[in-house]
Amino acid sequence: RAKDSGRNTYEFFTAEMQQMAMARLGLERDLRFAIERQEFILHFQPQMSLATNQVVGLEVLVRWESGTRGLVSPAEFIGLAEENGQILALGDWVLKRACQQYVEWFNEGIAPGYIAVNVSGRQFRSAKFTSRLREILTETKMPARGLEIELTESFLMEDQEAVMRTLNELREMGVTLSVDDFGTGYSSLSYLKRFPISTLKIDKSFVQDVPGDDEDVAIVSAIIRMAHALKLDVVAEGVETAEQQQFLHKQGCQIVQGFLFSRPLNADECGKFLRKRLEESSSSSQIA
Ligand code: C2E
Ligand code: MG
Numbered sequence: 345r346a347k348d349s350g351r352n353t354y355e356f357f358t359a360e361m362q363q364m365a366m367a368r369l370g371l372e373r374d375l376r377f378a379i380e381r382q383e384f385i386l387h388f389q390p391q392m393s394l395a396t397n398q399v400v401g402l403e404v405l406v407r408w409e410s411g412t413r414g415l416v417s418p419a420e421f422i423g424l425a426e427e428n429g430q431i432l433a434l435g436d437w438v439l440k441r442a443c444q445q446y447v448e449w450f451n452e453g454i455a456p457g458y459i460a461v462n463v464s465g466r467q468f469r470s471a472k473f474t475s476r477l478r479e480i481l482t483e484t485k486m487p488a489r490g491l492e493i494e495l496t497e498s499f500l501m502e503d504q505e506a507v508m509r510t511l512n513e514l515r516e517m518g519v520t521l522s523v524d525d526f527g528t529g530y531s532s533l534s535y536l537k538r539f540p541i542s543t544l545k546i547d548k549s550f551v552q553d554v555p556g557d558d559e560d561v562a563i564v565s566a567i568i569r570m571a572h573a574l575k576l577d578v579v580a581e582g583v584e585t586a587e588q589q590q591f592l593h594k595q596g597c598q599i600v601q602g603f604l605f606s607r608p609l610n611a612d613e614c615g616k617f618l619r620k621r622l623e624e625s626s627s628s629s630q631i632a
């Protein structure tokens with residue numbers, strides 16, 4: 345009897361595992377076609393200065409417009425694309441498309457200071473990363489100063505020598521670097537003084553419960569103070585409420601990003617958002 349139930353458990357798990365493997369294969373196949381057919385689009389989420397109430401930058405967030413699956417969030421496919429290497433083609437496309445879009449806005453006179461592009465560890469580590477980036481900047485006429493690369497903290501801890509070389513190359517090009525999801529990587533903080541980093545992005549999991557949660561209040565204010573002491577910019581992500589904004593402002597966090605200001609917008613919507621903001625600020629400065 346014990347043997348029977350053991351066997352049933354075994355079969356139950358294999359059936360479930362087989363189903364998961366099938367789903368993964370399906371996703372992998374669809375993703376490959378999606379890259380060939382260019383089914384991806386970029387969304388842009390404004391980063392606002394609390395001092396000036398202006399858009400200072402835009403984070404670029406990829407979405408998959410699948411014919412069969414609908415609009416798919418990156419959380420559902422970036423991990424797989426990293427594992428199987430498809431992130432290389434996808435990441436290349438994201439960088440190029442993001443630069444083209446920035447230059448378009450730049451030429452129209454509505455571009456903010458920078459676009460921030462998420463780059464996965466695997467893409468960053470690939471031997472061709474910096475040379476390909478140079479090519480993209482040249483082809484799109486993108487000013488290197490207008491590009492920020494977001495890397496996650498845990499990735500910065502792997503293979504530090506190689507990472508450092510690439511980071512230095514980027515800095516020489518004029519591209520800036522920000523540490524995404526800061527505080528979630530459980531890493532040593534010593535890299536902050538060694539790596540040429542310009543910005544820390546406080547993870548939204550910490551921002552979510554301020555000012556109500558004492559521990560998150562302690563963590564967020566410590567990150568802000570540390571960033572200032574190290575002369576780094578600090579961006580709070582996932583800001584959804586006026587209370588969170590007030591708290592961050594009081595703590596001295598200058599740049600905020602989140603649904604309170606804007607959801608990630610497609611290129612048309614984002615163009616409108618940028619134009620509207622500029623019109624509002626020029627009319628309010630006329631009054632003043
Ligand atoms: P991330 O870089 O930390 O991006 C922030 C995520 O928070 C985005 O999710 C954004 O839509 C979401 N968000 C923004 N404001 C708020 C808010 O006020 N509240 C809440 N709850 N969420 C907010 P999204 O677009 O689903 O992206 C998820 C993750 O996928 C990103 O996290 C990033 O790690 C990755 N990702 C997105 N685009 C790319 C890409 O082009 N390349 C790579 N390698 N990864 C990407
Ligand atoms: Mg990011």
Ligand code: MG
Nearest residue numbers: 524525545581
């Ligand atoms: Mg983040």
Ligand code: MG
Nearest residue numbers: 496524525547
């Ligand atoms: Mg994240």
